[in-house]
Amino acid sequence: MSAYEGSRALVIGGSIGGLTAALLLRDLGFDVDVYERTPTDLDGRGGGIVLQPDTLRWFRERSSQRPEDVSTTTSWVQYIGAENRIIDRDARSWSHTSWGTFYQALLSDFGRDHYHLGEFACGFDQDEDSVTVRFVSGREEKAALVVIADGITSANRARIDPDVTLEYSGYIGWRGTVDEADLSAETAGLLNDAVTYNVVPHSQITMYPIPSKRGLAKGQRLMNYVWYRNVPEGPELDEMLISKQGFPGKVSVHPNQVQDRYVNEMRETASRMLAPAAAELVTSTESPFIQVVWDSRASKMASGRVALIGDAACAARPHAAAGTAKAAADAWALSDALTAAAGNIAEALEKWEPSQLELSSNLLTRVKAMGERSQFTNTWTPGDQDLRFGLYGPGR
Structure with missing residues (x-):
């Protein structure tokens, strides 16, 4: 019998990091409930993510769903310049998914019976034996462990690190x-099997294919991008x-909410x-749509029986494609630590x-x-190993 059988855990935030943590805690024997503040399923606004080993680990080791069922794969990392000329190309395979596809796959494994939408956790207190979490709705829940995974704008982070x-x-x-079917044959052919960069002065765009609702095969996918542009603060x-x-x-x-004048300028x-x-x-x-690139890192990730993971603990710029991997890595390391502690x-x-x-x-x-x-x-130069995707840290 697990040391945690009969113990309750709450996960605050039902995104990819929160769901990964919830699944791993349930495997340890905890009774797990997830509380997500949005009233409807999350969708990631159609954005894509690169799948690092930590992100895919749940599907490789624990799930009946296979990684290839929720992702696309590319064979190259390439840089293009004027007139679509390929100026650098390396044989490097990466897997990609849409945020929504991956979220739905994790949610399918966790199930909906203990996944609560529309519950905003606004504070908590703890003693030696338990944590009590308060919600805007008036709800209060008590558990032996609380994992805070409510993102970059975390409402609960300040109780662990107020600075x-x-x-x-x-x-x-x-x-x-x-939709790649809507692109010209030349563009689709150039982009369909690669992570593609186009670097211009003080800016760059990164592009790669992700699953669509129609499927994973070439011709059915979406071509995803993020284009970084400088905008002065203020x-x-x-x-x-x-x-x-x-x-x-x-x-x-969000999509359909960016003012037309900015969209028009962006296209021009x-x-x-x-x-x-x-x-x-x-x-x-x-x-x-627009994503603001922020930096944030807590100097504490644990307080008694409360853990802080993912973007709530550290929001890292997307260049290494490691944000979801960091959240998953936090969850897997937490699972290992709880296993080793045998109930403490x-x-x-x-x-x-x-x-x-x-x-x-x-x-960061x-x-x-x-x-x-x-x-x-x-000074972003093609082929530089310091610019590769990945999550690197102790022992990595």
Whole structure:
């Protein structure tokens, strides 16, 4: 019998990191409930993610669903320049998925009976034996372990580390997808089996195929991209983040909510600055959206029986494609620590925290350097190993 049989765990935040943690805790014997503040299933707004080994590990080791059922794979990493000329190309295989596809696969494994939508956790208290979590709805829940995975704007992080701040990187990401069947044959052929970069002065765009609702095969997928563009902090950024409905944003502006004047300027600039294939992809996007690139890292990830994981603990720029991998790595390491502690939750969290803090620090240092090279010093060079995807830290 597991040391945790009959113990209860709460996961605050039902995204990819939260669901991975919930599945692993349930495997340890915990009775697990997940509380997600949004009232409907999450969708990731159609964005794509690169699948690192930590992210895929659940499907490789524990799930009846296979990694190839939820992802696409590319064979190359390439750089294109003017007139779509390939200026660098390496044989490197990566797997990709849509955020929504991966989320739904994890949710399918966890099930809906203990997945609660529309519950905003606004605070907690704890003693030696348990944690009590309070919700905006008036609900209160008690558990032996609480995992906070409520993202970059975490409402509960301050109770663990009150000094965490969001620091603006100096640039945003324009994101979107286009059905590859709607692209020209030349563009689809150039992009369909690669992670493709187009680097221009003080900017770059990264493109790769992801699953669509139609399927995973070539011709059925979506072509996904993120295009990094510098925007000064202050009034210019603040105005850009006001939605069409007049609501100010902080971390993103959703599809169909970006003001038309910014979308029009983005398309005009893409046509002028980017390689033809990249420009076609951007200008063909029906509903592009904005993701603000922030830096954030907590100096504490554990307090008694409460753990902080994923973007709630460390929000890293997307250049290493390691955000979801970091959240999954936090969850797997937590599972290992709890197993080793044989029932002593506070001891497990205390031993788990140092290596995850180091992993966060290493990742954030690395992606900051990558961003500087891309957006400000113009030293992002094809083939440089320091610019590769991945999550690297202690023992990696």
